[in-house]
Amino acid sequence: MSVRVRFAPSPTGFMHVGNARTALFNYLFARHHGGKFVLRIEDTDVERHNEEAVKVIYEALRWMGLNWDEGPDVGGPYGPYRQSERLDIYREFIDKLKEKGLVYECFCTQEELDRMRKEQLERGEPPRYTGKCRNLTEEEKERLRAEGRKPVLRFKVPEDRVVKFNDLIKGEIEINSRQLGGDFVIVRSNGMPVYNFVVVVDDALMKITHVIRGEDHISNTPKQILLYEALGFEPPQFAHLPMILGPDRSKLSKRHGSTSVREFKEKGYLPEAFVNFLALLGWYPKDGKEILSMDELIEKFDIKEVNSAPAVFDTTKLNWMNQVYIRNYPIDKLTDLIIPYLEKAGFDLSQFDREWLEKVVEVTREYFTVLSDAPTYMEVFLKDDFEVEPQAKELISEDPNRLKVIELFLEKLENLEGELSSDSFKRLVKEVGKELGVKGKNLFMPIRIGLTGRMSGVELPVLVELLGKERVLRRLKNSLSKIK
Ligand code: GLU
Numbered sequence: 001m002s003v004r005v006r007f008a009p010s011p012t013g014f015m016h017v018g019n020a021r022t023a024l025f026n027y028l029f030a031r032h033h034g035g036k037f038v039l040r041i042e043d044t045d046v047e048r049h050n051e052e053a054v055k056v057i058y059e060a061l062r063w064m065g066l067n068w069d070e071g072p073d074v075g076g077p078y079g080p081y082r083q084s085e086r087l088d089i090y091r092e093f094i095d096k097l098k099e100k101g102l103v104y105e106c107f108c109t110q111e112e113l114d115r116m117r118k119e120q121l122e123r124g125e126p127p128r129y130t131g132k133c134r135n136l137t138e139e140e141k142e143r144l145r146a147e148g149r150k151p152v153l154r155f156k157v158p159e160d161r162v163v164k165f166n167d168l169i170k171g172e173i174e175i176n177s178r179q180l181g182g183d184f185v186i187v188r189s190n191g192m193p194v195y196n197f198v199v200v201v202d203d204a205l206m207k208i209t210h211v212i213r214g215e216d217h218i219s220n221t222p223k224q225i226l227l228y229e230a231l232g233f234e235p236p237q238f239a240h241l242p243m244i245l246g247p248d249r250s251k252l253s254k255r256h257g258s259t260s261v262r263e264f265k266e267k268g269y270l271p272e273a274f275v276n277f278l279a280l281l282g283w284y285p286k287d288g289k290e291i292l293s294m295d296e297l298i299e300k301f302d303i304k305e306v307n308s309a310p311a312v313f314d315t316t317k318l319n320w321m322n323q324v325y326i327r328n329y330p331i332d333k334l335t336d337l338i339i340p341y342l343e344k345a346g347f348d349l350s351q352f353d354r355e356w357l358e359k360v361v362e363v364t365r366e367y368f369t370v371l372s373d374a375p376t377y378m379e380v381f382l383k384d385d386f387e388v389e390p391q392a393k394e395l396i397s398e399d400p401n402r403l404k405v406i407e408l409f410l411e412k413l414e415n416l417e418g419e420l421s422s423d424s425f426k427r428l429v430k431e432v433g434k435e436l437g438v439k440g441k442n443l444f445m446p447i448r449i450g451l452t453g454r455m456s457g458v459e460l461p462v463l464v465e466l467l468g469k470e471r472v473l474r475r476l477k478n479s480l481s482k483i484k
Pocket of ligand 1: 042199
């Protein structure tokens with residue numbers, strides 16, 4: 001039987017990293033086994049027809065490079081792939097359960113349910129639906145309907161049954177049906193079927209072989225297994241992925257910083273680094289290699305090796321990985337990704353040619369952690385009429401020789417025959433030092449300040465070679481006018 005897995009997000013307008021990791025593990029599993037990766041939009045619980053929220057899902061998956069074989073946009077043999085378009089299908093299976101006498105209408109109001117719960121808790125019992133409406137007569141139902149009550153549909157949970165499944169990650173799991181909270185709702189009073197029911201119908205009809213999802217769903221699985229049985233379907237294999245925790249070991253949330261895929265994208269994490277990082281949240285390849293391309297992840301990924309203990313989201317590690325990827329990324333692709341950040345920071349890039357810009361990216365990228373750092377480190381190459389830092393001004397004013405260094409260097413540069421290279425630059429600096437009798441910091445710092453307005457930064461020979469003589473002259477004059 002060939003592998004078929006699905007990623008089944010609700011369109012909430014937000015793709016949490018936990019969901020992104022679930023999608024990735026499903027994708028890796030499918031690709032590793034040469035199977036199919038299905039995208040299904042679960043929109044019976046949320047406001048329907050929310051196109052924007054569905055786009056957020058597409059955008060996140062595409063950015064991560066997780067292409068799906070079947071889904072709402074690409075179709076497939078078991079569509080439609082949006083639950084809101086499958087309501088007729090669900091109705092058919094609800095009718096089946098009705099015919100078998102496995103469901104019943106429940107008219108209890110929220111107040112009644114709350115009271116039931118409160119009394120159970122007071123008696124020290126676990127809260128559960130008591131089955132109060134299980135045996136209503138037709139007359140009683142009529143009377144309740146006449147009161148204007150709208151019933152929900154509950155599934156009759158068999159008494160005292162042991163539900164067992166072998167989770168590929170968590171191992172053997174067993175639960176008594178008495179612990180499931182009583183007969184559970186499968187259709188709401190507004191007629192909308194509920195997640196636990198539709199997920200079973202869909203996974204069965206879509207011939208899903210493995211359900212790989214977050215551990216937060218583990219308590220739903222026994223209920224779903226009972227529904228598989230009731231509907232006469234064979235249950236799939238289950239694999240529940242460990243939770244993702246923040247560094248303080250509480251569930252990862254906004255308190256810990258960014259949690260949505262879009263935020264990571266916007267900060268300037270490379271999709272390859274992000275994917276690589278997520279893959280190691282709960283899984284680790286046997287050989288211990290950490291930097292892995294998508295192809296390597298697909299080749300090495302083994303669901304049975306996924307750790308059952310929670311995974312900690314370590315931003316320091318993500319940052320380290322992103323740096324590794326930035327340093328090794330093809331320069332043209334990296335430049336394409338950086339340009340929007342520079343434009344957003346207000347740089348007019350029309351005055352620079354592409355080849356030159358790529359060279360600047362080449363010499364600065366080792367300083368970036370995320371792409372949004374690029375403007376900070378590239379500014380020194382892009383802006384000639386910079387301000388001189390107050391500390392730098394002070395340093396120059398402390399010793400008259402320091403100003404002379406800048407002035408003499410300017411004079412020598414004006415008289416330089418030919419282009420300014422890193423070699424000719426070094427030669428000129430040496431001459432200035434000799435003539436004024438200064439060396440070391442007293443020589444290099446004023447030159448740095450003259451060229452950049454700052455006291456630290458990139459290597460000057462690299463900088464001047466990329467700037468060329470005209471721009472260096474402009475900069476020296478700019479600094480002098482601002483220091484004096
Ligand atoms: N729509 C559910 C969610 O987003 C899917 C759970 C499942 O994979 O069964 O959590």
